[in-house]
Amino acid sequence: MTTVSMTVNGKAVSSDVEDRTLLVDFIREQLRLTGTHVGCDTSQCGACVVHVNGTAMKSCTMLAVSANDADITTIEGVANDDLHPMQKAFNDNHGLQCGFCTPGMIMSGIDMVNRYKAEGKKLDETAIRHELEGNICRCTGYHNIVKSISQAAGEM
């Protein structure tokens, strides 16, 4: 057991974890923030994407102890009362069906918009599709996910 401390969605948390505990399991099972999902066991699907110190990270690829002192944002923490523009864009454009991949898609979407803005690059359809390499959706065919991220990119 190791004691880890981190900030999750603006709140300081501290807990004893087994050394082998993945960050995603810590978030889901110990913090009971179940919006972060697990869709595979090979770090392919991206349903578990969270932000670690402002960068998108598959929380299944990281141990909880590696996130000690980190600032974590999960899908539950991207907005307060109003929806984040990315969340709203997914609703506006029917960017989700079963909703299971959606938290990861939204977290990846926010990250890619932030990165492209910071670098002054244009996030066009080709770029969005390329950037979604690490997120799998089985319902939407990505068509409306691309539209959603594109809309949010114009609003963020």
Next chain:
Amino acid sequence: MSSEGIGAPVKRKEDKRFTTGKGKYTDDIRMENQAYAAFVRSPHAHAKVKGINTSVAEAMDGVIAVLNGAELTGDGIGNIICGWAISSKDGSPMNMGAWPAMASETVRYTGDAVAVVVAETKAQARAAAEAVDVDYEELPVAANIEAALASNAPQIHENAPGNVIYDWEIGEKDATDAALAGAAHITEMDITNNRLAPNAMEARAAIATFDESDDHYTLYTTSQNPHVARLVLSAFYAVAPENKLRVIAPDVGGGFGSKIYIYPEEIVCLWASMKTKRSIKWTSDRSEAFLTDAHGRDHITKAKMGFDANGKIVGFKVATKANFGAYMSLFSSAVPTYLYATLLSGTYNIPNIYCEVLAVYSNTNPVDAYRGAGRPEASYVVERMIETAAREMGKDPAELRRENFVREFPHQTPVIMNYDSGDFEGNLNQAMTAADWSGFPARKAEAAARGKMRGIGMACYIEACGIAPSAAVGSLGAGVGLWESAEVRVNPVGTIEVLTGSHSHGQGHETTFAQVVAERFGVPLDSINIVHGDTDKVQFGMGTYGSRSGPVGLSAIVKACDKVEVKVRKIAAHLLECNEDELTIGDSQVKVEGTNKALGWHEVGLAAYTAHNLPADMEPGLKEGAFYDPENFTFPMGCFIAEVEVDPDTGVTEIIKFVASDDFGVIINPMIVEGQVHGGIAQGIGQAMFEEVVYDDNGQQLSGSYMDYTMPRADDLPSFVVEHHNTRCTTNPLGIKGCGEAGAIGTPPAIINAITNAIGDNNLSMPATPSKVWALIQSSGAKIAAE
């Protein structure tokens, strides 16, 4: 059309919880006193179980129990069944082998469960499952159809000689043979339909709780049809009587057919909860999903289509071998028969059709319905055949289709189906216009100048949805009726709950079903709640699959609304002292036409429940239920066109444009319908170009993770052009045909027809991987125009 009613692209009500991380999927639920299950699974595709030593596992930290198949059957838990009886040509019944939820004597595929460990934590359960020592005696393996039918094949189930489950036929053999004998042109093809893993993003999960105080079970499960699950668990597996078993399917992360069936894990979790007096939770990981979810497709077909001198189809003969895997899953027998061969007439007038289907056991995962279920296989055979025939006869593929289209309705095919409506040429024309079909030669020449091989291909699919008239499917062997139920409850304050037996796992029922009721009673969408997925709340239901929630589930809701309206009119006429037919319902009120006399919608509700002043003999309350049994299947159809570019140096195919023109009848919410089409197209492209479950000869699955099984990604796909040319369905009250599977049905032949057009070689099988396409270009010596 109101802004919230039928035809309006209303944004989804359910999205808020999903976009904010508040969805509640089965694995998100935690019960008090919860323990975890981990299954001990066979690493061999076929073996005798000689012994199971659990002593090490039982002594490990946190282990509560290690249970096995002998104990399960000893407690009277029944074998898993297939619920659709199919007979062979000779009238003999199908040869269904026993499928115990945990094997105690023989394992028949890698992943077959032999024991379960229950422990305090998931990690402890998994560690102990690895420590269970099973003594196997390996047996010879048949890992595919050919191996299973070979003369020296191992016998997989004793009661299925030669591994044949049934040898079934439909249509007129002699008449078809005669028609083919007189044909001016015959096209023959061997066609394989590749095996797929459904891959809903939420893997299966279950939590079972046994309440000792009243011998009652509760099961949370990832199901598309919780009532069917309860029925089967109760009636066939004898886990608990129906009145002592509540099944809840909460938010479910996609299904695509794979969550219709009742799997071993749910049975074992329920039984183990009784044995251990703990809530038992099991969540599949993706590797386990590849090993245990029912797969789809896996057909090998020989087809022969004959044409007269004018290009009219005179006969169509098809022989298909279908891989069922190691056990017969719930609807497996219906998929390659009544959901497949009955669609072999396609969109065409074909006077003579004969099809025979050999159903075969193998040492692989069970195979059952996956998005489209039989209809993609039929569409693939028909549309590749007519395309190839056009090329062989030197005819324009669109013209050959036009010449053979069904144009008058109703149209009785030689294989059971009776098409009620459609304008097939209208969809063809719409798709060709959207695809700029006539501009293709110029684009092909331009691509050739860049060293690329450009191709265009189409498919005119038809499918059967809205399954199904209960008496009809009963006569064909179904063990259940395929009606749907609904209940509409108007509350005293006028808000409405709609209880439905349909289940939404991505389809947006909470929005579309509410739209229909909002329009019907002229009340706000937000005042309506859709309740589904809980056997304690909804009386009964057959669930969601086969694109049936619109045509069947909504029809039940309409029927219940009809009954509510009758009572509303009686109450309002009584209170307003008018005749019922003078009343109009809308704008949240019930009004006497041409006067200012009106009651608010909520006032009618309140009057019904206060019951202070109701018509004589009327019962208080305002809620009505209905069961709707469909009159016929519905027949969505459409024309899909794909345009692709192949790089001859690498064999890589790029989809340049994909156009869909569908006929779905009346559409409730076009935004949601288009989303269904997008997803179906993506799965169809996945089948055509990327996906395939591969086993080696020992029955080991080589494609058991996302490192090995190619799921379509965003950068593999274009944006799609989705259009509609709709004709109203004539056999249900709303005129809906259903849209859930169309994309997966029409897409594979359109893609393969486009790639084969590009490379000038028809001998291409799915998935059309770069290596396969490249090898074909090399072997056929195809030359691009530029060279």
